[in-house]
Amino acid sequence: MSEQETRTLDLTGAPVRPMAVRLLVMTGPDRGKVFVLEQGTALIGSHGDCQLQLTDDAVSRRHASIELLGVRVRVRDLGSKNGTRYQGAKLSVLDLPLGAVVEVGATQVAVLPKVSGTVAARESLGELLGRSEAMRRLFTQLEQVGPTDASVLLTGPTGSGKGACAKVLHELSPRAKGPLVVWDCGAVSTELVQAALFGHVKGAFTGAVKDTPGVAELADGGTLLLDEVAALPLELQPLLLRLLETGTFQRVGEGKVRRSDFRVVATTQHDLEAKARAGAFRADLFYRLSAIVLTVPPLKERLEDVALLAQAFAKRSKPGAALSPSAVAALSAWQWPGNVRELENVVERILALGEEAVLPKPPSAEGGDFHQARERALAAFEKSYLEALLARHKGSASAAAKEAGIARSYLYKMLEAHEVDPAKFR
Numbered sequence: 001m002s003e004q005e006t007r008t009l010d011l012t013g014a015p016v017r018p019m020a021v022r023l024l025v026m027t028g029p030d031r032g033k034v035f036v037l038e039q040g041t042a043l044i045g046s047h048g049d050c051q052l053q054l055t056d057d058a059v060s061r062r063h064a065s066i067e068l069l070g071v072r073v074r075v076r077d078l079g080s081k082n083g084t085r086y087q088g089a090k091l092s093v094l095d096l097p098l099g100a101v102v103e104v105g106a107t108q109v110a111v112l113p114k115v116s117g118t119v120a121a122r123e124s125l126g127e128l129l130g131r132s133e134a135m136r137r138l139f140t141q142l143e144q145v146g147p148t149d150a151s152v153l154l155t156g157p158t159g160s161g162k163g164a165c166a167k168v169l170h171e172l173s174p175r176a177k178g179p180l181v182v183w184d185c186g187a188v189s190t191e192l193v194q195a196a197l198f199g200h201v202k203g204a205f206t207g208a209v210k211d212t213p214g215v216a217e218l219a220d221g222g223t224l225l226l227d228e229v230a231a232l233p234l235e236l237q238p239l240l241l242r243l244l245e246t247g248t249f250q251r252v253g254e255g256k257v258r259r260s261d262f263r264v265v266a267t268t269q270h271d272l273e274a275k276a277r278a279g280a281f282r283a284d285l286f287y288r289l290s291a292i293v294l295t296v297p298p299l300k301e302r303l304e305d306v307a308l309l310a311q312a313f314a315k316r317s318k319p320g321a322a323l324s325p326s327a328v329a330a331l332s333a334w335q336w337p338g339n340v341r342e343l344e345n346v347v348e349r350i351l352a353l354g355e356e357a358v359l360p361k362p363p364s365a366e367g368g369d370f371h372q373a374r375e376r377a378l379a380a381f382e383k384s385y386l387e388a389l390l391a392r393h394k395g396s397a398s399a400a401a402k403e404a405g406i407a408r409s410y411l412y413k414m415l416e417a418h419e420v421d422p423a424k425f426r
Contacts (some may be wrong), residue, residue, distance in 0.1 A: 019144060020114040021073060021098060023066065026287055028056045028107030036114055041067040044104055045078075058082045058105030066111060071147045072097055073111050080104070087247060097174070099150030099263070099291065110291050113148050115141050126168035128161060129309055132302035138165070138294065145292050146172025151244075153229075153289050154267045156296030159341030159405030162267040163227070165296055169265055170223040178222030181262075183215040186231025193236050195252045197243070204253025216249055219262040226266040229289065230275060237282045244288050264289065299336040299343060306332040309340060313347040321351055330359045334378055337414075338405035345403060349388060358384060383418040386411075387425075395426035 023042065025033040035042060035052040042051040047061040054063075060080040067074040076093045077084035084091055085103040096102070098113045120139040123131045130136060145152055146169045154162040163182075170180045188196045195204070199214030215224060226232075232240065243249050248259050266289045273290070275281035299306065307328045314321045323331075327350060336342055350358045359381060386400075393399035400422075401411040415422065 019071065019098075021066070021068065022112045022114045023052050024110045024112055024291065025052075025054070026101065026108040026110050026291075027284075028054070028105075030054050030056065030107065031287075037066060037068060038114075039068060041065050043078075044109065045080075052109070054104070054107055056105045056107045059107060060105070063104045064102070069095060073100075075100075075102055075111075082106075098148035110150075112150050112291050113144050115144055115292060115294075123308065126171055127164045128168060129312055130302060130305045131308055132297075132304050134297040134302050135305060138296065141294050142168050143172065145169065145294070147174065149173070149263050151263070151289055151291040152265045153272065153291075153293045154265065154296060155272070155293060156267075156269065157298050157339055157405075158269050158407075159339035160296045160298050161340050162296050163225075165294065166223070166225045166265045166267065170225075170263075173223065173263060175222050175263055178262075179219060180223050180225065181215050181219040182225045182227055184227045184231075185229050190233050190236065193233065194239060197239065198249045198251055200252035201254045204251075208253070211251075214249075214251070216243055216260045216262070217251075217258065220260040222262055224262045224264050226264065226289075228268060229266040230268045230270045230272055230281060234280065234282065237285050241282065241285045241288060244285075299339045303332055303336075306336070306343065309343055310347050313344045314351060317348050318351050323347070323350065324355065327355045327359055330381065334381055337410060341405040346385065358388070379418070382414060383420060386414060386418060386420050390420070390422050390425040393425075395422040395424070397422050 020036060020038045023035045023037060023044070025031055033052070033054075037051070043062055043065050044050055044052045044054065044059075045061050045063040046054055046056070046059050050062060060078070060082070062078045063080040064078055064084045065076045067076070072095050074093065074095050075084065075086070075091060077091060082105050086094060086096060086100065096111065098111055101108050101110045103109075117137055118140045119133055120136045120143070122136070122139060123129065125139040125142060128135070128139065128142075130139075142165060152166075152169060154165050156162050167180065170176060183196070195208075195212075195214065197214045197216055199212050199217055200208050201211050202208055226240075243260075244264060247261060248257050250257055272281055272286055276283040276286040310323055310328055310331050314323050331343065331346065338345075346358065389400040389404060390397070393403070397411055397415070398408055401408040404411065
């Protein structure tokens with residue numbers, strides 16, 4: 001095994017296996033074109049014998065070659081007229097990590113890992129747990145993408161575990177010893193977004209009492225997690241795009257150009273591609289962020305994982321604790337609109353208050369078939385959970401929805417269905 005192949009290890013300490021790559025054209029007249037290189041070397045150019053044939057007038061007949069080297073590639077300029085560039089600098093021969101974007105002529109080509117649909121045998125990866133097929137497939141994808149520098153867009157509903165996936169990607173990467181910096185794109189006012197992203201110097205604006213680095217600078221050498229990137233105001237998205245394209249920025253109020261080298265991972269609960277088509281999100285920024293898209297399934301689509309998660313949450317909350325079989329059965333029956341985060345909250349309530357105070361009583365004595373009994377149990381559980389949430393937050397539906405990890409509109413529908421009045425808890 002070559003030096004490049006042994007340089008990165010997975011979470012078990014085993015060497016990462018060499019992988020195929022996907023050459024994705026990100027800009028230029030051939031944008032969206034893809035060539036998958038399974039082994040060996042691929043040629044890029046305008047000639048018909050090139051594996052990635054481009055129509056860009058600035059691309060030579062045989063412009064550059066890409067050679068596989070485990071979790072890296074060797075990019076070689078083949079004497080092209082306009083040169084091959086990486087991060088703005090011309091190269092002749094250079095070994096690059098997967099996820100790198102190279103410029104050939106006026107076209108940008110991303111060198112990405114090929115993600116497979118193989119189902120892993122393991123039931124855990126980092127903080128992630130799951131024995132369902134969907135989660136074990138996600139484990140494989142995370143293990144394939146983690147050791148690279150590729151930008152990753154994690155999609156999935158609130159509370160499904162996107163943050164834990166981002167942490168796994170960071171821990172699997174060559175940047176694991178660097179920082180993992182999380183930036184909530186919707187938590188900063190529009191006026192302060194630039195300062196939060198790039199930092200500022202003393203006196204740059206009212207309240208700037210000292211020089212302060214932004215998240216881009218803090219993430220140097222590590223990973224920058226853009227949490228809920230869809231919340232970033234449209235007019236400020238060009239600032240982020242330029243940072244991702246050049247790796248350079250200036251603190252607010254300062255003329256000095258700074259550089260930061262980080263990997264970017266973004267999360268969203270929205271259909272970002274649809275937003276880009278509708279003009280609500282910049283298409284070029286979406287394309288830059290979505291080099292690799294991984295979907296975290298909602299808990300309702302992997303109910304076979306509830307028992308495993310619930311017992312793990314119980315032990316994490318209280319060492320040595322375990323839920324009874326009847327409690328696990330009751331938890332496994334619900335659809336979990338708040339996903340993994342909601343399940344963890346319920347388990348903590350069970351340990352604090354007891355099963356009888358949180359879970360519905362068995363409905364067998366009321367008669368009816370299995371389906372009717374199950375629906376009664378679920379309804380009782382939902383109502384009990386909603387009332388406990390509102391009591392804890394003194395009737396604030398907004399705070400209750402946030403803790404449960406569900407939309408406020410959905411919470412109101414549930415309150416109406418179960419005839420629960422938030423005013424009674426204020």
